[in-house]
Amino acid sequence: MEIPYVTQPRRDTGLYNAKVGIWLFLASEVMLFGGLFASYIMLRVGAPEGTWPTDLLDVPIGTINTVVLILSSVTVVLAWSALKLKNFKQYRRFQAVTILCAVTFIVIKSFEYREKFTHYDVVLVTGERVDGHLKERGEDEQGEEYLVLSHPVSYPAVNGIAYRPEAVREQKKSGQIDADRRIAQSEVKSIKNWSPAANTYFAIYFTMTALHALHVIAGALVIAWIWGPGASLWKTDPERYINRVEVSGLFWHFVDLVWIFLFPVLYLL
Amino acid sequence: MEATQTQAQRQSVHETHHEQGPGFLRQYIFSTDHKIIGLQYAVTALCFLLIGFFLMCLMSWSKAYDMAAVPVLGPLLETLLGNAAAEGKISPDLYNSFGAMHGTIMVFLAIVPMVFAAFGNYIVPLQIGAVDMAFPRINMASYQFYFLGGVVMLTSFFIPNGAAQAGWTSYSPLATVIETDGQTFWLIGMVLLITSSLLGAVNFIATIIQLRAPGMTWMRMPWFVWVQFVTAFLLLLAFPPLEVAALMQLMDKLVGTSFFLPTGMALTSGEFATAESAAASGGGSALLYQHLFWFLGHPEVYVLILPAMGIVAEVISNHARRPLWGYRTLVYSVLAVGFLSFIVWAHHMYLTGMGTFISAFFQTTTIIISIPSVVILTCLFITLWGGSIRINTPPMLFALAFLPMFGIGGLTGLPLAFNFADLHLHDTYYVIAHFHYVVAPGTIFGLMAGIYFWYPKVTGRLMNDYWGKVHFWASLLFMNIVFMPMFYQGMKGMIRRQHDGGAGYSSARNPDGIGGLDDTVMEFNTVILMGALMLGLAQIPFILNFFLSLKYGEKAASDNPWRATTLDWQTPTPPPHGNFRQPPEVVRGPYDYSLPGAKEDFVPQNQPA
Amino acid sequence: MSGHSPEEVQLEKKRYLTVFYILLVGTVVTVAAYFVELPWQALTVLVALIIASVKGFFVAGYFMHLMDEKKLIYVVMGFTFFFFLGLLLLTIWAWADTPISSW
Numbered sequence: 006m007e008i009p010y011v012t013q014p015r016r017d018t019g020l021y022n023a024k025v026g027i028w029l030f031l032a033s034e035v036m037l038f039g040g041l042f043a044s045y046i047m048l049r050v051g052a053p054e055g056t057w058p059t060d061l062l063d064v065p066i067g068t069i070n071t072v073v074l075i076l077s078s079v080t081v082v083l084a085w086s087a088l089k090l091k092n093f094k095q096y097r098r099f100q101a102v103t104i105l106c107a108v109t110f111i112v113i114k115s116f117e118y119r120e121k122f123t124h125y126d127v128v129l130v131t132g133e134r135v136d137g138h139l140k141e142r143g144e145d146e147q148g149e150e151y152l153v154l155s156h157p158v159s160y161p162a163v164n165g166i167a168y169r170p171e172a173v174r175e176q177k178k179s180g181q182i183d184a185d186r187r188i189a190q191s192e193v194k195s196i197k198n199w200s201p202a203a204n205t206y207f208a209i210y211f212t213m214t215a216l217h218a219l220h221v222i223a224g225a226l227v228i229a230w231i232w233g234p235g236a237s238l239w240k241t242d243p244e245r246y247i248n249r250v251e252v253s254g255l256f257w258h259f260v261d262l263v264w265i266f267l268f269p270v271l272y273l274l
Numbered sequence: 275m276e277a278t279q280t281q282a283q284r285q286s287v288h289e290t291h292h293e294q295g296p297g298f299l300r301q302y303i304f305s306t307d308h309k310i311i312g313l314q315y316a317v318t319a320l321c322f323l324l325i326g327f328f329l330m331c332l333m334s335w336s337k338a339y340d341m342a343a344v345p346v347l348g349p350l351l352e353t354l355l356g357n358a359a360a361e362g363k364i365s366p367d368l369y370n371s372f373g374a375m376h377g378t379i380m381v382f383l384a385i386v387p388m389v390f391a392a393f394g395n396y397i398v399p400l401q402i403g404a405v406d407m408a409f410p411r412i413n414m415a416s417y418q419f420y421f422l423g424g425v426v427m428l429t430s431f432f433i434p435n436g437a438a439q440a441g442w443t444s445y446s447p448l449a450t451v452i453e454t455d456g457q458t459f460w461l462i463g464m465v466l467l468i469t470s471s472l473l474g475a476v477n478f479i480a481t482i483i484q485l486r487a488p489g490m491t492w493m494r495m496p497w498f499v500w501v502q503f504v505t506a507f508l509l510l511l512a513f514p515p516l517e518v519a520a521l522m523q524l525m526d527k528l529v530g531t532s533f534f535l536p537t538g539m540a541l542t543s544g545e546f547a548t549a550e551s552a553a554a555s556g557g558g559s560a561l562l563y564q565h566l567f568w569f570l571g572h573p574e575v576y577v578l579i580l581p582a583m584g585i586v587a588e589v590i591s592n593h594a595r596r597p598l599w600g601y602r603t604l605v606y607s608v609l610a611v612g613f614l615s616f617i618v619w620a621h622h623m624y625l626t627g628m629g630t631f632i633s634a635f636f637q638t639t640t641i642i643i644s645i646p647s648v649v650i651l652t653c654l655f656i657t658l659w660g661g662s663i664r665i666n667t668p669p670m671l672f673a674l675a676f677l678p679m680f681g682i683g684g685l686t687g688l689p690l691a692f693n694f695a696d697l698h699l700h701d702t703y704y705v706i707a708h709f710h711y712v713v714a715p716g717t718i719f720g721l722m723a724g725i726y727f728w729y730p731k732v733t734g735r736l737m738n739d740y741w742g743k744v745h746f747w748a749s750l751l752f753m754n755i756v757f758m759p760m761f762y763q764g765m766k767g768m769i770r771r772q773h774d775g776g777a778g779y780s781s782a783r784n785p786d787g788i789g790g791l792d793d794t795v796m797e798f799n800t801v802i803l804m805g806a807l808m809l810g811l812a813q814i815p816f817i818l819n820f821f822l823s824l825k826y827g828e829k830a831a832s833d834n835p836w837r838a839t840t841l842d843w844q845t846p847t848p849p850p851h852g853n854f855r856q857p858p859e860v861v862r863g864p865y866d867y868s869l870p871g872a873k874e875d876f877v878p879q880n881q882p883a
Numbered sequence: 884m885s886g887h888s889p890e891e892v893q894l895e896k897k898r899y900l901t902v903f904y905i906l907l908v909g910t911v912v913t914v915a916a917y918f919v920e921l922p923w924q925a926l927t928v929l930v931a932l933i934i935a936s937v938k939g940f941f942v943a944g945y946f947m948h949l950m951d952e953k954k955l956i957y958v959v960m961g962f963t964f965f966f967f968l969g970l971l972l973l974t975i976w977a978w979a980d981t982p983i984s985s986w
Binding site: 035255268 | 889892895896899900902903906907910913914916917927928931932934935938939942943946947953955956959960963964966967970971974975978
Binding site: 483507511515559561562565569613616617620623626627628629630631632635 | 955962963966969970973974976977978980981982
């Protein structure tokens with residue numbers, strides 16, 4: 006005996022099995038990302054004075070990624086519509102754009118990550134705090150190690166990282182930010198890069214975006230599989246194939262939805 | 275006549291399997307058939323139940339005879355676990371590992387997989403008249419994730435410094451700073467187990483919604499199916515926050531973040547050993563972990579108990595030859611329990627210094643949730659009223675014993691719901707006794723009832739009645755000997771998670787101390803140890819019975835030896851791939867026992883009037 | 884929304900494009916609001932979250948067809964959303980009501 010309602014909807018629910026399945030799965034995903042957002046709020050409101058940074062991320066890049074994901078979302082539904090009109094070629098074109106968007110998103114995201122990992126935050130023995138993009142690291146003629154930071158931002162360490170945006174604004178005005186800063190090893194009290202361990206903001210930023218990126222990758226793989234090797238189903242059971250495209254699309258929109266909230270929360274607030 | 279037909283059919287099913295059936299691997303290891311997966315879950319979970327039980331015995335030993343070499347097993351422990359069990363003694367660290375892993379194994383690897391995944395997989399599709407689960411391959415993946423999670427958990431015993439030591443709750447910052455990779459294993463194991471549960475839950479709900487046979491309306495579903503339905507929702511929605519907590523703790527452990535390490539916390543051990551480094555990142559919240567954990571933790575309690583209630587309800591209705599009393603009430607009650615269980619979690623956290631308003635809120639919801647629980651129990655009791663009770667079979671004995679045992683467990687929970695009483699009882703043996711009464715003589719009795727009840731459907735043979743009764747009476751006696759004294763110990767102030775069983779606090783050691791434990795309290799540790807060992811012996815008849823009955827058990831007289839009404843009994847025995855001879859058509863409610871005017875005292879759900 | 888007739892699908896396509904433009908505008912507005920100095924932090928948060936919610940509403944409502952879905956899905960997602968709110972609000976309440984709140 007066959008399992009019923011694999012393609013045709015059951016009469017009392019009006020749904021086929023996979024659609025029920027994906028929505029249930031999305032329900033658990035809502036709780037997963039919901040738990041993370043709740044944690045974000047708790048950590049942020051509970052953060053000690055001056056320790057929660059803002060304006061550390063590149064807003065234009067974040068905006069581009071947002072647009073990329075929105076575009077991919079609309080191509081997914083357009084692909085699905087094309088399929089319903091039995092226009093397989095158009096479906097393929099739209100879905101190719103989706104997959105390209107996913108790849109673009111991940112590539113941009115990894116550059117963003119790299120940018121942060123190579124950004125160094127140095128506390129000097131003088132009590133000054135300087136951070137900037139690591140440009141150069143080496144030894145001078147005397148054998149002392151030094152590093153050069155480009156676009157350095159400096160402010161008193163006691164103020165805490167929350168006061169950094171103010172310092173940025175002032176130093177942009179004065180043009181101080183454009184000059185590279187050379188720091189000798191003997192001046193350094195502590196140094197670390199902007200990794201998840203840098204502070205709780207970066208911890209939650211990397212955790213949330215990495216988990217989201219994993220969802221992007223997983224979603225793109227599924228869509229690509231249906232697009233490529235799984236396409237033979239279109240000839241044998243087109244109804245079921247359309248269902249697969251719809252279900253994978255629902256997951257994709259959810260991933261987009263999460264980003265729509267992640268973007269302002271992590272980049273803008 | 276019918277019996278011979280069945281025989282013939284069974285034969286033919288068997289033959290087709292031989293001719294063109296899948297190979298051994300496909301059929302038993304990588305099977306997508308819900309019944310085989312259910313059995314895989316059952317066998318694995320029962321093994322874990324035994325492992326968890328062994329850990330408990332070793333802990334009891336340590337409590338009664340602190341730092342004394344474990345008799346018989348001592349050398350084996352030393353070989354397996356190395357330094358932590360030097361000279362066959364259980365070191366305090368090892369005791370902590372055993373404690374953490376006993377809880378983890380029992381909850382996540384034994385009970386949930388047994389009552390939810392195993393019984394649910396095997397019975398639910400049969401009871402709703404489905405050919406299989408909605409997503410057979412996801413079902414297989416769910417078992418594989420579970421198995422993998424189990425392997426990771428067990429492996430952690432054998433790594434340097436041993437398994438996780440911070441209790442099954444793994445509270446941060448303690449869990450983060452203990453120097454063992456066991457915690458990392460624990461977290462990875464948990465992520466795998468959570469994944470397995472989520473896949474299972476999606477599958478169960480989709481199956482129950484979509485694959486009910488024609489005529490199987492919501493209010494004609496056996497109550498057991500309702501219970502599994504609610505349980506699946508609890509798993510689906512409560513587990514993700516724990517997954518969040520596990521991921522964040524994993525980040526703390528591996529990447530050096532400090533989600534759960536508050537600013538200014540001085541660490542004396544671990545990788546982040548200086549107070550400065552903890553402060554440097556800081557800003558974390560230790561309470562956040564507890565919120566995320568208990569958001570799962572409390573619904574999980576109902577995941578443990580609800581399916582057992584479902585089994586008990588099936589057995590009682592069947593053996594009392596009466597319809598389940600108040601079927602609709604039961605359905606609404608279980609829905610209410612499921613709903614409320616999401617908003618009671620912080621009653622585990624009264625001691626964290628929560629304010630009075632929020633305490634009052636959680637206290638209120640906690641008291642409210644006891645109402646539907648009591649309603650359920652009452653309905654089960656009233657079902658017995660005026661029934662024609664078949665009392666003397668193992669399933670019924672276990673089911674009947676479930677009622678008072680769960681009653682004790684539930685009622686002793688009331689003082690814990692009130693925050694003023696909880697402040698005294700929190701983290702004492704009273705709490706241990708309370709939830710073990712719910713889960714051990716409660717849930718485990720329920721699942722034993724289920725095993726004795728459905729064994730003939732799965733194997734075609736009955737388990738031995740006499741040894742079943744020996745198993746029951748001995749288990750009942752020794753379960754109570756193990757857990758009853760703990761109430762007393764707890765009320766006297768004995769704190770949990772002590773490898774010396776509270777000896778450090780005893781008045782013998784601190785004659786002038788305030789709140790020392792007197793000798794009676796300490797002596798109960800020995801009683802508990804003896805009870806635990808005897809309880810272990812009492813399981814031997816069961817284990818032998820379970821395996822020997824496969825071959826030597828009395829053959830079930832028909833496909834429906836208990837003369838039950840639900841669809842699971844209207845299949846061939848054992849049910850073949852696809853389950854039913856012809857698609858069942860449901861025409862009546864699930865419990866038409868002793869129907870006036872009917873030819874027999876039961877009318878199956880698919881039998882036309 | 885499960886209409887398969889060509890006219891319905893054409894209509895759908897149009898609607899998807901409209902939503903796409905709305906989302907783009909929403910993104911622009913969010914970013915613009917970021918560069919505008921608002922009097923208080925709370926207002927910034929409110930504006931950002933409102934815009935995000937509107938965008939979310941359009942994605943969930945039209946791309947995921949939640950505007951026109953079966954009752955079952957509404958029930959499931961309704962309960963899920965309720966429990967998410969429970970997790971969020973009760974945790975915040977518990978945090979706010981804890982005398983030693985730094986932990």
